[in-house]
Amino acid sequence: MEERNGSDIEAEGLMSEKKELESNGSSFSDREISPIKEPLLKSRTNNTSQIAIVGANVCPIESLDYEIVENELLKQDWRSEKKVEIFKYVVLKWTLALLIGLSTGLVGFFSNIAVENIAGFKLLLTSNLMLKDRYYQAFAAYASCNMVLAIAAAALCAYIAPAAAGSGIPEVKAYLNGVDDHSILAPSTLFVKIFGSIFGVAAGFAVGKEGPMVHTGACIASFLGQGGSRKWRSALLWRSFFTTAVVAVVLRSLIEFCRSGKCGSFGQGGLIMFDVNSAEPTYNTPDILAVILLGIIGGIFGSLYNFLVVKVLHTYSIINERGPTFKTLLVITISLLTSCCSFGLPWLAKCTPCPVGLDHECPTIGRSGNFKNFQCKSGHYNDLSSLFLNTNDDAIRNLFSSGNEKEFHFSTLFIFFVAIFCLGIITSGIAIPSGLFIPVILAGASYGRLLGTFLRYMSNLDVGLFALLGAASFLGGTMRMTVSLCVMLLELTNNLLMLPLVMLVLLVSKTVGDSFNKGVYDQIVKMKGLPYMETHAEAEPYMKHLVARDVVSGPLITFSGVEKVGNIIHALKITRHNGFPVIDEPPFSDAPELCGLVLRSHLLVLLKGKKFTKKKVLTGTEILRRFHAGDFAKPGLGKGLKLDDLDMKDEEMEMYVDLHPITNTSPYTVVEMMSLAKAAVLFRQLGLRHLCVVPKTPGRPPIVGILTRHDFMPEHVLRLHPKIKPHK
């Protein structure tokens, strides 16, 4: 649940409780016993959803807070900080980066080897049965292997960690944007993501392990960083670079180790998956035109894909909500369908005689490669089965392979494209860890190669290069992340000379796609209900016409600098707010003034410490002696204090506690007349969770309200101001 979300019922409850408190007849003045002030603005509430779909489950979400809480305790900590502590901290953070790199490298390598070996075993079994002409048995073996693996993946996901379902990239993206859910980065999610991804990919689904690897890396870092979050701050680029270097070194050493054949039958490949160095990258005007055409096709197919993926996700979420059994049944259905496609469609392809003068065996038997025998007689190969009855990595490698233009028939490429396009769509959203990159690359490579075969007489570019550019175009059309895609494709292919062509095709496909809809991850984030905040204010042009005061929701609950324990407990109980303004009042100041902001988690720690006084006096120095900043550090997973952990006696409820030592005296503020667009920029750029709105005119209470992430969400704003048109 989220801050500032007092529902109407809660607000009513609050008012009556307040009366009760007042009628208790305390000996203190009225001002002192009514810390919960009248709402300072018309009591409008924020009804935007505080839950979202994380993985395949609906969960409550919270905001993250990147702001430095500058309170007296922290300042005391700064002052007392010694050189040796700073040194220890530096060592710690580099060690952590090293450990993250090591673990991520190991996990990545392990999951690659596992997939290659499991899928390899399955494909060998099938292929051996087929060589003996036992086709039904072969299908039974193939489909049941797939089914068992699929059930394993689905069971892990459905029963242990529903947050591990799907690609994980939308969730990680939202997390980095400031949306937290307890389960996104939990250890159980990590476990399921790794094994679920291995089983899912090995089960022959049209899914990749790249997206899940991103999520896995995030989980590993979060797991290792438990309790170290107290001072975690920026300058990340430099440390990420280091971690990446560690991963690269670990992977290389392991790959070297495996070259000697110690890692099983299929342990091949390396950092550069598809070495297309051989293709000669010279090109002229017709080539450029062909590439632009590819980009346009990629943009159109990409936006269609996005549209359909979201429709399917909507449908599946209805099924998935019914419980783990339904999730598993859905996975089983899709697994059967996939098996039928993979095994059935190759029968449509004709047998082709092996080309003469090949360096390598044709047909390939008992290992991965281009030329699969399938039902054909010796000396012939079935080109469609080279794509279907292979690991996805090998299928991509086959499509990217250059030199032999006639290796794949028109019809083969067409059937494969249609099948993988549809399978990719219906597979997304089922309860297994499922990356989008691989199906998109497969579909893009197949239509790219198809177009290349068509344009053979016009363009000099190699069909393998066409397949690569087709993959780029479809990636650009679905994901719309030009720069990172460009880097990834270059990393995969190790040929910088292709840079201009890859850039061109990405630019065209992104532009075409953008004219239809948003990128697939943005759409999934929205569909899942994750309150994502765009960096640029232009995202929501109507915000320019509103000011901060127009969207602040209430009621606002404030505390005095020295507050009655009972009032605090009460406020924590009746609301889900995570930040409370602290107002200093006479006798501690001349007039009411904003002292700062306290966080719920800090209040709980302070109350647990029970440094209370009978009278309303300042006890800051005692509290500073009793606690140190580490006590208030962000706790590790599930270790945070809860309201129920406090055990207050009745007399303690009537005592006072000094909030000054834990009050963040430097909260970011905006004046109520600040334009909402500019407030949103401030909020987003500084990674805030709470933004205080202060009055413009004098003579009013010192705070108007607090803006949180949800107050910037279009649904909330448009509900408050129905006359505004959402899109100009």
Place this chain on the structure above:
Amino acid sequence: MEERNGSDIEAEGLMSEKKELESNGSSFSDREISPIKEPLLKSRTNNTSQIAIVGANVCPIESLDYEIVENELLKQDWRSEKKVEIFKYVVLKWTLALLIGLSTGLVGFFSNIAVENIAGFKLLLTSNLMLKDRYYQAFAAYASCNMVLAIAAAALCAYIAPAAAGSGIPEVKAYLNGVDDHSILAPSTLFVKIFGSIFGVAAGFAVGKEGPMVHTGACIASFLGQGGSRKWRSALLWRSFFTTAVVAVVLRSLIEFCRSGKCGSFGQGGLIMFDVNSAEPTYNTPDILAVILLGIIGGIFGSLYNFLVVKVLHTYSIINERGPTFKTLLVITISLLTSCCSFGLPWLAKCTPCPVGLDHECPTIGRSGNFKNFQCKSGHYNDLSSLFLNTNDDAIRNLFSSGNEKEFHFSTLFIFFVAIFCLGIITSGIAIPSGLFIPVILAGASYGRLLGTFLRYMSNLDVGLFALLGAASFLGGTMRMTVSLCVMLLELTNNLLMLPLVMLVLLVSKTVGDSFNKGVYDQIVKMKGLPYMETHAEAEPYMKHLVARDVVSGPLITFSGVEKVGNIIHALKITRHNGFPVIDEPPFSDAPELCGLVLRSHLLVLLKGKKFTKKKVLTGTEILRRFHAGDFAKPGLGKGLKLDDLDMKDEEMEMYVDLHPITNTSPYTVVEMMSLAKAAVLFRQLGLRHLCVVPKTPGRPPIVGILTRHDFMPEHVLRLHPKIKPHK
């Protein structure tokens, strides 16, 4: 000059002027005729320097303002914006990106070809004379060619555009950080940067053209963007990517065109300068240790280099300040010294017999290549002259060349390293456009290759690869920009398999270098006096212990919402401030309140329009009809209004003007008790020029002061609070 820099004398002047205004006996109340309020804080001034060294000259600097000025005019503009205008704007900005890409590509290609041909002519002339044993004549020809080119470069720099001297990267870095000087991006700077760089590089100096190219690109973009700055906003990544793609396409087409030999004798090379694909990148523990050793050496040499460069820059700036003649004389001296080194040192090297079984000619005559004849007899080559009597690009290519380990002697590499290290240092800071990358790469590559030759029996890595890693280590040790260096080195060498080694060496050298001093660009920025603001608050830890109010400088000049023209003119005359708070007062509001901020440039446009009234009344709607937002757009180079352009009659000085339509009603604000560190984060992250400080307690004037870039500068803060230790 910079905003908020009222000196004490100005402040006094202001006070006496104010009394004069009051004693003029206007018919309005005292409040109305005293818009220039008493200083709201103790009158402390900011004495930080408002001038800096830009290129090789001392210039006044200003801050840039990335904030959107949300005033009524802009809002009216938004409301009236039609679809067709938005479309025109989108087309315009993409066209601009295309043009920038095209021009930058053309300029880059042109300057490369020019250098290759000029330097080629010079080297051919020298080499032909030497083949005829006319050594003195050869030296005379060589030295005088260099001298003429050096004088041309120096004259351009010293007399036309002093801002074009040096690398330009520190200036561009500061510009992007928000520090503007009129001349940084002026057309004259562009012109001199292109031709000065060509002449300087062709003159054989130990300088590169890469840094100047960065500056050139910035100048081109600024030149083409004239007048288009009104709406220029973020989402830059996507457009930069497009521009880069255009540059890549332009360059490739031109290089293809030149392959046919139409571009002169030396027009070679391409996007990938040093294709080291052949080197086998497998490595084991001793190799890793060797690479770490290289990194350590790079870090030590790099920080020494930085230290010496700054010392030399200090010394030279004293000479350069004496005028253009002294600048030119300095350049001539260094040119002579460079010629003597390049021509004299190769005599120290022994002649080596050409290796047997080479693919290419040895010695190479009449073109670029590895094996230079110099004084040797036929069939022999002088390895040191292959490095000295060559363009820098070819020298690097020679050092990176693999396969023939014995091509360069120990002594050769050692002499070259010492010479280029020293030449690089004494060449930086002379009045020519001079990039730092090339000398650093040369020095690094030579000690890398030297170490590789030493460790031949321990490490299997190729000496060419050692040279590359040496260059990486020295780059990392001087510039400390790991990620961009890594990308550059990969782009130059087109071999992603080296990624782990390059990352490792960069990490080690940066870490070692950081323990001695800061990166060379950071040091140059500081030495030049450019008020650079770090993104991270940790940069200046003492800021945590101060609050915004502690550094605000005064006196503060404010205007009323409807202000007397004479007062505005007066305020503009006596201060250099660029932003003035506008305070609404009775009868326009119940109590004094902060209306917003007006900019000097906007005030000048408004006053020029002369929409004045005799009485103090609101005339907003008339002004909105008279002006539109475009009138207040940021003007192109040198086209902005100046105070002298206004021609005010005496009766106009007594009239009133309504400032509301041009007042930015959404300025960013901080409360006076906000910690300075957090205010700095806000200031930097949002790219502000003015940050309003508002009072915390009620009953005081609605604004305490304005923070600008200079108020965050360490010199200012430490002068106000001498007890604070600058480094913890």
